[in-house]
Amino acid sequence: MSSDQLQRLKPGQSPHEPEKATLEGKNKFLGFWFFLGGETVLFASLFGTYLALNGPESNTSGPGPAELFGLELVFIMTVILLTSSLTSVYAIYHMKNLDFGKMQLWLGITVALGLTFLGLEIYEFYEYVMHEDHTFTSDAFGSAFYALVGFHGGHVLFGLLWIVTLMVRNSKRGLNLYNAPKFYIASLYWHFIDVVWVFIFTVVYLMGKLGG
Amino acid sequence: MSTATAQKKGFGATLWDYLTTVDHKKIAILYLVAGGIFFLAGGLEAMLIRIQLAVPDNDFVSAGLYNQLITMHGTTMIFLAAMPLIFALMNIAVPLQIGARDVAFPFLNSLGFWLFFFGGVLLNVSWFTGGAPDAGWTAYAPLSTTSPGHGVDYYVMGLQISGAGTLIGGINFLVTIVNMRAPGMTYMRMPLFTWTAFVTSVLILFAFPALTVGLFLMMFDRMFGANFFDPQMGGNHVIWEHLFWIFGHPEVYILVLPIFGLFSDIISTFSKKRLFGYSAMVFAVVLIGFLGFMVWAHHMFTTGLGPVANSIFAIATMAIAVPTGIKIFNWIFTMWGGSIRMTTPMLWTVAFIPSFTLGGFGGVMLAAAAADYQYHDTYFVVAHFHYVIVGGVVFGVFAGLHYWWPKFFGTMLSEKLGKLAFWPFFIGFHLTFFIQHFLGLMGMPRRYWKFLPNQDLDLGNLVSTIGAFLMAIGAVIFLINVIVTSVKGEKVSGDPWDGRTLEWSIPSPPPFYNFTQTPLVRGLDPLWIEKRQGNGKMTPAEPLGDIHMPNNSFIPFVMSLGLFIAGFGFIYQVDDKNWLIVGIAGMLITLGSMFVRSVKDDLGYHIHKEDLEKGAGSE
Ligand code: HEM
Ligand SMILES: [Cu+2]
Numbered sequence: 001m002s003s004d005q006l007q008r009l010k011p012g013q014s015p016h017e018p019e020k021a022t023l024e025g026k027n028k029f030l031g032f033w034f035f036l037g038g039e040t041v042l043f044a045s046l047f048g049t050y051l052a053l054n055g056p057e058s059n060t061s062g063p064g065p066a067e068l069f070g071l072e073l074v075f076i077m078t079v080i081l082l083t084s085s086l087t088s089v090y091a092i093y094h095m096k097n098l099d100f101g102k103m104q105l106w107l108g109i110t111v112a113l114g115l116t117f118l119g120l121e122i123y124e125f126y127e128y129v130m131h132e133d134h135t136f137t138s139d140a141f142g143s144a145f146y147a148l149v150g151f152h153g154g155h156v157l158f159g160l161l162w163i164v165t166l167m168v169r170n171s172k173r174g175l176n177l178y179n180a181p182k183f184y185i186a187s188l189y190w191h192f193i194d195v196v197w198v199f200i201f202t203v204v205y206l207m208g209k210l211g212g
Numbered sequence: 213m214s215t216a217t218a219q220k221k222g223f224g225a226t227l228w229d230y231l232t233t234v235d236h237k238k239i240a241i242l243y244l245v246a247g248g249i250f251f252l253a254g255g256l257e258a259m260l261i262r263i264q265l266a267v268p269d270n271d272f273v274s275a276g277l278y279n280q281l282i283t284m285h286g287t288t289m290i291f292l293a294a295m296p297l298i299f300a301l302m303n304i305a306v307p308l309q310i311g312a313r314d315v316a317f318p319f320l321n322s323l324g325f326w327l328f329f330f331g332g333v334l335l336n337v338s339w340f341t342g343g344a345p346d347a348g349w350t351a352y353a354p355l356s357t358t359s360p361g362h363g364v365d366y367y368v369m370g371l372q373i374s375g376a377g378t379l380i381g382g383i384n385f386l387v388t389i390v391n392m393r394a395p396g397m398t399y400m401r402m403p404l405f406t407w408t409a410f411v412t413s414v415l416i417l418f419a420f421p422a423l424t425v426g427l428f429l430m431m432f433d434r435m436f437g438a439n440f441f442d443p444q445m446g447g448n449h450v451i452w453e454h455l456f457w458i459f460g461h462p463e464v465y466i467l468v469l470p471i472f473g474l475f476s477d478i479i480s481t482f483s484k485k486r487l488f489g490y491s492a493m494v495f496a497v498v499l500i501g502f503l504g505f506m507v508w509a510h511h512m513f514t515t516g517l518g519p520v521a522n523s524i525f526a527i528a529t530m531a532i533a534v535p536t537g538i539k540i541f542n543w544i545f546t547m548w549g550g551s552i553r554m555t556t557p558m559l560w561t562v563a564f565i566p567s568f569t570l571g572g573f574g575g576v577m578l579a580a581a582a583a584d585y586q587y588h589d590t591y592f593v594v595a596h597f598h599y600v601i602v603g604g605v606v607f608g609v610f611a612g613l614h615y616w617w618p619k620f621f622g623t624m625l626s627e628k629l630g631k632l633a634f635w636p637f638f639i640g641f642h643l644t645f646f647i648q649h650f651l652g653l654m655g656m657p658r659r660y661w662k663f664l665p666n667q668d669l670d671l672g673n674l675v676s677t678i679g680a681f682l683m684a685i686g687a688v689i690f691l692i693n694v695i696v697t698s699v700k701g702e703k704v705s706g707d708p709w710d711g712r713t714l715e716w717s718i719p720s721p722p723p724f725y726n727f728t729q730t731p732l733v734r735g736l737d738p739l740w741i742e743k744r745q746g747n748g749k750m751t752p753a754e755p756l757g758d759i760h761m762p763n764n765s766f767i768p769f770v771m772s773l774g775l776f777i778a779g780f781g782f783i784y785q786v787d788d789k790n791w792l793i794v795g796i797a798g799m800l801i802t803l804g805s806m807f808v809r810s811v812k813d814d815l816g817y818h819i820h821k822e823d824l825e826k827g828a829g830s831e
Contacts, residue, residue: 005815023391027316031387038379038417045425045458049440049451058446136438140446143438147429162810169811178813 005178009098016096019184021177032185036192043196046148047203053144054208062133062142065208074205077120078197081156084113085194088187095183100174103183107167110190114160121153145204152200155193162186232764234318235724239325240303241620244613246329247296252687253336254288257281259684262644266677268665278661279346280363284339286349287367291374292332294467294605299328299381301612302409302470304619306385308715308722309403311394311731316387318762319814324381326772331374334779338366348659350456353441353449357433362783365434369779372427373772375420382416385409394714395753396733400494403713403737404487407494408473411501412466418505419462426455435786453515457508465504468600469497471608472539475561478615479543481712482558483550486737489542496535496542503532513584522581529579536572540565555709556630560611563638564603571599574649589659592652598645610634610690615709617697618720624704625697633689640682647672647679712740717750725759728824756825758818765814767805774801 005022015021020029052058054065062068091106125146128134136146163186170179221229230238261281264272273281307315315321338344345367347356356364389410393402402410430452432438439445441452480487487493509517509525543565552558574596578584587593610633617625651672656663663669707716714731715722717739729752735741742748781795 006813027387027391030390031317031320031383034383034386034417038383038421041418042421042425045422045455048454049425049429052448052451053440053446058448060444060446136432136436140439140442140448143429143432143440143447147432147438147440165807165810178815182810 006173006176008174009100009176009180010174011097011099013098018095018098018175018177018180020181022181025177025181025184028181028185032188036188039192043148043151043199046151047199050144050148050204053140054204058140058144060139060141062135062138064141065204065211068128068132068134069205069208071205071209073120073124074201077117077124078201080113080117080120081194081197084110084117085191087113088190092184092187095175095180098175103175104167104171107163107183111160111163111167114156114163114190118153118156118160121149121156125150149200149204152193152196155189155196159186159190159193162189229764231769232322232766234314234322234762234764236303236307236315236318236321237620237721237724239321240300242325242329243296243300243303244620246325246332247293247300250288250292250332250336251297254285254293255684255687257285257288259680261285262677262680264661265663265673267674268663268667268670270662275661276343276346279348279659280339280344282659283346283348283351283363283367284336284344287335287345287371288332289601290349290463290467291371292328292335294601294609295378296328296332297609298412298467298470298605299325299378301405301474301609301616302385302412304616305715306406306409307388307392308619308718308726309406309713310389310392310397311714311727311733312388312392313726313730313759314392314762315384316392317384319765319768319809320380320384322765323768323771324377324384326768327377327380327775328374329377330772330776331370331372331377334373334776335366335370338363338370341366350460351430351452352456353430353433353452354443356430356452357441357449362786364430365783365786368427368431368434369783372424372431373775373779375423375427376775377772378416379420379424382413382420385413386417389413394727394730394733397714397738398733400491401733401736401738403473404476404490404493404497405470405473408469408471408476408497411497412469415462415466415469415501415504419459419466422455423459423463426452426459429455431782435782450512450515453512454508457511458505460511461508462504464597464600465500468604468608469501471564471605471612472497474608474612474615475543475564476539476546477713478557478561478611479546480737481709482553482555482561483547484553484710485546485550486740487542488545488548489538490736492538493542496538499535500532503528503535507532510579510581510584513581514588526579526581530576533572533576540569555614556625556627556634557611557615557709559631559634560607560614563634564607564611567603567607567641568600570646571596571601571603574599587652589657590652591648591656591658594658595645595648595652598648602641602645610637616715618704618706618708619715619722621698622703622719622721623697623701624708625693629689629693629696633686633693635686636682636689637686640679640684640686643679643682644676645679647675651676707739712737714738714750717742725761725819728759729756730754756821758821759824760816760818762816763814765809767809771802771805771809774798774803774805777801 009018019025056064087106087110091103091110094102094106135142137143166179166182166186230242233239260273264270264278303321341362343361343363345363347359347364351364351367389406429440433440433442439447441447441449443449476487476493507525507529509521510529513522574592578587578593578596614625614630617623651669654668656669663673704720706719708720709716717731718727731738731750732753739750742750775798778795778798781791781793781798784791785795
């Protein structure tokens with residue numbers, strides 16, 4: 001249960017689910033699901049706040065949702081982030097086959113997509129702040145928008161740092177029973193961020209564009 | 213490491229041991245000590261409040277200080293006293309009751325404690341830096357968002373940090389209970405205390421994030437110019453009320469459920485009977501936990517949500533009285549016909565039943581939305597929640613400490629002093645709070661700094677203050693008991709109460725790996741089964757073998773310290789942007805320690821079979 005956990009796993013070996021082969025792995029797996037349950041309440045609270053503050057009465061300065069949002073950029077961002085979820089699935093698929101190289105490759109692609117998403121989001125915020133008078137402090141709508149979308153963006157950033165840390169840390173020693181659960185829960189986190197974004201896309205952007 | 217060997221180590225080594233420990237029993241002691249100190253601080257604040265209200269038109273404290281006192285009293289008692297004391301009990305007992313060697317995440321267990329601790333310290337630093345928070349423990353906006361000075365900023369940062377610790381603790385217990393149970397310990401064989409710890413952890417998981425968001429929004433409003441709660445900028449302060457109570461109502465059940473479980477264990481032990489209606493008890497706890505999320509707006513009847521919302525929440529609230537009633541009856545039925553031993557834990561338990569029931573009656577009265585327009589924000593509410601929280605949680609903590617003291621320290625609190633502490637506390641409690649129902653019905657508002665003479669409020673308030681002093685005397689006698697017991701240091705056996713559950717099958721205090729061999733559980737009250745049908749000892753479920761243990765770590769302390777430092781940075785950047793450097797530095801300390809934790813392998817170590825046979829770590 002200890003140092004043999006660090007033995008390198010190679011393709012073709014067992015176990016097929018290295019992330020759940022140890023008690024520590026099982027605990028991490030379950031604990032992380034619980035954590036995501038808590039995160040769900042966190043985002044639900046932010047969504048609730050946003051829905052309470054996205055009406056005209058909360059929009060005391062600057063443009064409202066309908067004028068503000070353009071769907072093209074957000075659509076591209078959505079496609080990118082959804083694709084990154086898919087690529088992380090590939091990564092975990094290769095992890096289950098104990099193919100470390102391919103896993104790293106797909107994680108690398110996931111990170112690249114995530115970075116692109118983040119770059120586009122920063123560009124979007126920059127435009128709002130510089131050209132649209134839509135800031136965190138301009139009115140309650142602005143506060144609610146940046147709180148919700150920014151919290152998500154912060155999660156993306158954290159997820160990227162986390163995955164990169166894992167990739168670099170383990171690049172030399174490959175996959176083992178000790179780090180497999182770590183990769184696995186990082187990918188769970190990444191999916192979660194993705195799901196939250198689907199809701200943001202729908203509730204903030206689509207409904208904002210159509211409802212306004 | 214057992215306490216005996218720990219004492220042989222120098223003070224420095226012991227301190228280091230506690231700063232880095234990941235052993236659930238030591239973390240329990242840390243929670244106990246920290247929670248106990250905050251309890252004394254909160255108690256002191258309460259005494260100052262009662263002195264101010266002893267006579268009409270009193271000037272013992274100023275109005276501003278009074279506001280700080282009531283705010284800090286409530287905040288301290290709920291977040292920094294009741295919560296950690298409950299965590300102390302859960303930490304000492306849950307792993308032992310399910311036959312586990314430790315919790316699922318020993319590292320996170322320690323992190324949870326240090327986050328709570330530094331959050332609590334941060335909150336209390338405000339006393340020395342220009343004034344404590346003064347907007348009530350509920351911190352309603354716009355009172356809180358416009359409160360001058362930094363008091364409320366401390367509230368926001370302190371609770372945010374300690375809340376993160378609580379959340380981590382909750383997840384830890386959930387996974388521990390799901391994954392770490394000994395062979396044969398099915399869900400429906402778990403002691404009620406473990407069951408309630410489980411449900412409470414679920415509530416923590418789903419309730420605390422709402423507070424987290426509320427505190428973030430308040431932090432943004434107060435410190436970063438956001439407008440969530442400012443109607444002039446399009447904000448809406450009712451959002452705070454919702455977020456606070458979506459957390460706040462479950463929170464009261466988070467506090468009381470583990471106590472319910474504890475009382476169930478105590479009653480069954482000291483009545484020498486199996487718990488009456490075990491499955492109904494489990495069902496009732498789960499139902500209370502579930503309904504606990506549906507009733508938050510009963511705190512907002514007068515906010516103006518409208519008659520439909522008020523009616524729905526009123527009915528949902530009253531519904532909680534049903535599973536609660538089930539529990540009350542089952543406790544009584546368990547005692548019925550049992551051979552009862554009136555030990556100190558049992559004394560607190562028997563006192564709890566009528567006291568808590570009175571609190572529940574008050575609750576159901578408050579739940580009648582139309583009538584609540586009259587009761588709301590009066591001393592009637594103060595009486596209600598002190599009946600449930602003191603009559604439930606505080607009585608429970610006293611009972612639990614007496615009950616599990618052997619598992620904490622290997623000694624036994626004096627029964628004589630225990631009972632001597634009970635009576636003044638019990639009488640004082642009813643003296644203090646019963647009469648407050650009537651003060652409330654007569655219209656005395658809560659949170660007012662003084663009241664005027666000759667409005668029929670004088671006598672009631674004086675009685676209440678006298679009661680408070682009696683409670684203080686009881687608390688002091690308890691402290692004396694602790695000191696006397698520690699000085700004497702008389703060791704007790706593993707099973708001083710003739711217990712029924714697994715924690716009594718191992719020595720007091722348990723060796724640091726708890727169970728030399730994992731026990732095999734054959735039913736509810738496993739030790740009792742072996743006492744009746746076996747040889748009185750648990751049958752091992754595994755051969756003697758090496759035991760895997762986690763390494764100590766200093767990282768949780770540093771991680772929490774980083775947030776503590778960052779807290780100051782964020783609070784004071786309002787005055788001077790240079791403080792942001794401190795904020796960022798603090799965050800970097802925290803993120804850096806997370807990074808170290810991530811990249812450094814931590815595989816733990818083994819205690820070898822041969823050393824176990826020689827009795828390593830046991831007394
Ligand atoms: C049958 C069970 C209960 C019912 C029906 C009930 C009902 C209520 C209602 C309607 C209020 C709001 C009163 C107002 O502000 O006007 C209230 C306040 C409160 N209750 Fe209960 N309650 C029950 C049990 C409990 C328990 C078990 C606890 C804690 C362990 C608790 C703690 C509190 C607290 C702390 C407040 C006041 C919060 C504040 O405004 O500062 N209640 N309760
Ligand atoms: Cu409530």
